[in-house]
Amino acid sequence: xxxxxxxxxxxxxxxxxxxxxxxxxxxxxxxxxxxxxxxxxxxxxxxxxxxxxxxxxxxxxxxxxxxxxxxxxxxxxxxxxxxxxxxxxxxxxxxxxxxxxxxxxxxxxxxxxxxxxxxxxxxxxxxxxxxxxxxxxxxxxxxxxxxxxxxxxxxxxxxxxxxxxxxxxxxxxxxxxxxxxxxxxxxxxxxxxxxxxxxxxxxxxxxxxxxxxxxxxxxxxxxxxxxxxxxxxxxxxxxxxxxxxxxxxxxxxxxxxxxxxxxxxxxxxxxxxxxxxxxxxxxxxxxxxxxxxxxxxxxxxxxxxxxxxxxxxxxxxxxxxxxxxxxxxxxxxxxxxxxxxxxxxxxxxxxxxxxxxxxxxxxxxxxxx
Amino acid sequence: xxxxxxxxxxxxxxxxxxxxxxxxxxxxxxxxxxxxxxxxxxxxxxxxxxxxxxxxxxxxxxxxxxxxxxxxxxxxxxxxxxxxxxxxxxxxxxxxxxxxxxxxxxxxxxxxxxxxxxxxxxxxxxxxxxxxxxxxxxxxxxxxxxxxxxxxxxxxxxxxxxxxxxxxxxxxxxxxxxxxxxxxxxxxxxxxxxxxxxxxxxxxxxxxxxxxxxxxxxxxxxxxxxxxxxxxxxxxxxxxxxxxxxxxxxxxxxxxxxxxxxxxx
Numbered sequence: 205x206x207x208x209x210x211x212x213x214x215x216x217x218x219x220x221x222x223x224x225x226x227x228x229x230x231x232x233x234x235x236x237x238x239x240x241x242x243x244x245x246x247x248x249x250x251x252x253x254x255x256x257x258x259x260x261x262x263x264x265x266x267x268x269x270x271x272x273x274x275x276x277x278x279x280x281x282x283x284x285x286x287x288x289x290x291x292x293x294x295x296x297x298x299x300x301x302x303x304x305x306x307x308x309x310x311x312x313x314x315x316x317x318x319x320x321x322x323x324x325x326x327x328x329x330x331x332x333x334x335x336x337x338x339x340x341x342x343x344x345x346x347x348x349x350x351x352x353x354x355x356x357x358x359x360x361x362x363x364x365x366x367x368x369x370x371x372x373x374x375x376x377x378x379x380x381x382x383x384x385x386x387x388x389x390x391x392x393x394x395x396x397x398x399x400x401x402x403x404x405x406x407x408x409x410x411x412x413x414x415x416x417x418x419x420x421x422x423x424x425x426x427x428x429x430x431x432x433x434x435x436x437x438x439x440x441x442x443x444x445x446x447x448x449x450x451x452x453x454x455x456x457x458x459x460x461x462x463x464x465x466x467x468x469x470x471x472x473x474x475x476x477x478x479x480x481x482x483x484x485x486x487x488x489x490x491x492x493x494x495x496x497x498x499x500x501x502x503x504x505x506x507x508x509x510x511x512x513x514x515x516x517x518x519x520x521x522x523x524x525x526x527x528x529x530x531x532x533x534x535x536x537x538x539x540x541x542x543x544x545x546x547x548x549x550x551x552x553x554x555x556x557x558x559x560x561x562x563x564x565x566x567x568x569x570x571x572x573x
Numbered sequence: 574x575x576x577x578x579x580x581x582x583x584x585x586x587x588x589x590x591x592x593x594x595x596x597x598x599x600x601x602x603x604x605x606x607x608x609x610x611x612x613x614x615x616x617x618x619x620x621x622x623x624x625x626x627x628x629x630x631x632x633x634x635x636x637x638x639x640x641x642x643x644x645x646x647x648x649x650x651x652x653x654x655x656x657x658x659x660x661x662x663x664x665x666x667x668x669x670x671x672x673x674x675x676x677x678x679x680x681x682x683x684x685x686x687x688x689x690x691x692x693x694x695x696x697x698x699x700x701x702x703x704x705x706x707x708x709x710x711x712x713x714x715x716x717x718x719x720x721x722x723x724x725x726x727x728x729x730x731x732x733x734x735x736x737x738x739x740x741x742x743x744x745x746x747x748x749x750x751x752x753x754x755x756x757x758x759x760x761x762x763x764x765x766x767x768x769x770x771x772x773x774x775x776x777x778x779x780x781x782x783x784x785x786x787x788x789x790x791x792x793x794x795x796x797x798x799x800x801x802x803x804x805x806x807x808x809x810x811x812x813x814x815x816x817x818x819x820x821x822x823x824x825x826x827x828x829x830x831x832x833x834x835x836x837x838x
Contacts, residue, residue: 270737273601273789324631421652454654454681495683560603566628568652571661
């Protein structure tokens with residue numbers, strides 16, 4: 205049984221109805237528990253839980269400090285290629301969008317790596333669009349070999365791979381992967397992904413499990429908030445994370461809550477997630493999974509990121525660009541979406557320190573055989 | 574007895590004599606700049622550091638810069654999921670100049686962060702053979718502990734309760750068995766949340782305590798470090814002093830045998 209079966213079981217239970225049926229007393233009873241299960245998590249995501257948001261936030265803060273201390277791991281994304289064969293209605297890299305396409309060669313990857321490493325960062329996240337021509341396994345391995353000389357942790361956020369391919373990248377030096385399901389709603393997923401390999405819902409849904417199977421050290425999942433009802437997406441994201449942690453206890457499971465940002469194209473989210481809903485989602489996840497990492501990217505603005513820092517966040521990006529070669533090159537028209545927090549790594553580190561948190565530049569040591 | 578309370582009561586591990594029986598850590602602090610004062614105020618002479626966190630190349634973000642050279646470094650294998658990874662991390666630590674002490678942490682369950690005894694025994698055997706002073710973090714399981722001693726562990730480090738939980742000596746009875754049965758030092762690691770709990774562990778006969786979260790998560794970590802230093806010293810003194818036996822009732826007289834002595838009085 206894979207996570208798809210878990211999803212199917214819950215789909216038959218009328219999640220909307222369950223969320224609406226939760227009472228304030230249900231929430232209080234849940235908050236009194238020391239260990240939460242799936243139904244408890246749903247309770248904390250219900251509309252009735254919003255009146256208890258402060259209590260949830262305080263408990264989430266305490267849990268986070270106990271588990272992780274007052275520390276935040278910093279990383280930055282590096283876009284390697286924006287060539288993409290998929291036609292996804294909401295994405296700036298959509299094959300049909302008329303944007304400049306770019307692909308970094310080995311020399312450019314090295315130059316980007318050198319520039320980023322000057323900031324002191326040791327964690328890098330590499331991203332590509334889905335193109336096995338422009339971002340082939342051989343290309344990725346070449347890039348990882350270069351990046352291994354500059355960074356002690358290399359994460360990938362690329363198209364879903366087979367288990368054996370994950371193994372090969374781990375052998376090459378990758379230790380972490382991020383993959384967003386975009387939406388857990390299967391029917392909507394089919395409509396949004398008009399054409400291309402990404403249309404295969406199950407292949408994407410099972411990819412984090414394949415990465416775990418391959419012994420990836422850290423796996424980060426999420427839904428692109430705005431495509432469908434936020435409470436649903438948060439619920440299934442948490443359930444998915446819970447499922448992975450149960451079946452792969454040795455893997456660091458973490459969750460992101462990316463809200464849709466403006467990008468090239470004309471897609472507007474039907475279900476925008478406001479700040480209250482996002483805080484509820486973050487705190488509920490922290491209480492449900494006290495040990496899970498929670499990543500907050502520069503999709504959110506500086507002020508909001510500062511404010512939600514104590515609520516459970518353990519990883520943040522800094523000095524970000526979504527442009528291919530954006531750390532070194534002037535051509536800035538290849539981005540996937542606009543970022544909101546444009547602080548440099550230095551500014552981010554200073555800001556965290558002033559808020560009483562230690563910016564952690566290195567939290568993993570590559571231990572290749 | 575007074576000799577034991579001073580230098581004569583040193584804890585010997587790996588050829589070193591330690592007069593402080595409080596081990597501290599480097600994780601979870603809002604700033605690493607606190608570390609020298611934590612060391613100073615607690616009196617700790619051993620500090621554990623996760624190799625995964627050490628950036629030897631960094632001029633600014635390097636925890637090692639904050640650790641006084643007089644303190645014995647106890648690198649740990651945080652992040653290792655099996656014996657092989659623990660061994661590789663330990664070798665990297667030694668090659669990087671962190672000395673030959675190693676705290677083995679093999680954790681294959683990220684929900685409870687409980688140590689994997691089987692893999693820990695394997696790693697201990699390999700590293701002890703390579704000349705490391707091995708201090709493994711374990712569940713307080715006598716059979717695992719004996720296997721570790723046979724594999725060459727210099728001490729064992731049983732958890733008091735799950736790591737970071739601050740819940741104290743939940744495994745008290747199991748730790749007591751290790752203290753009674755093992756010939757190597759038993760250092761209580763993980764879960765100690767209050768100085769009184771560290772004091773209790775020392776009163777029981779633990780050789781030392783390792784405390785990190787309880788100090789790092791205190792409102793005033795430096796003051797809490799001092800409190801732990803005092804508590805560990807007090808507990809050790811109490812252990813050496815030989816606490817009186819516990820009784821369930823007050824026992825001012827001898828109700829059952831007092832008649833034997835009535836005439837003599």
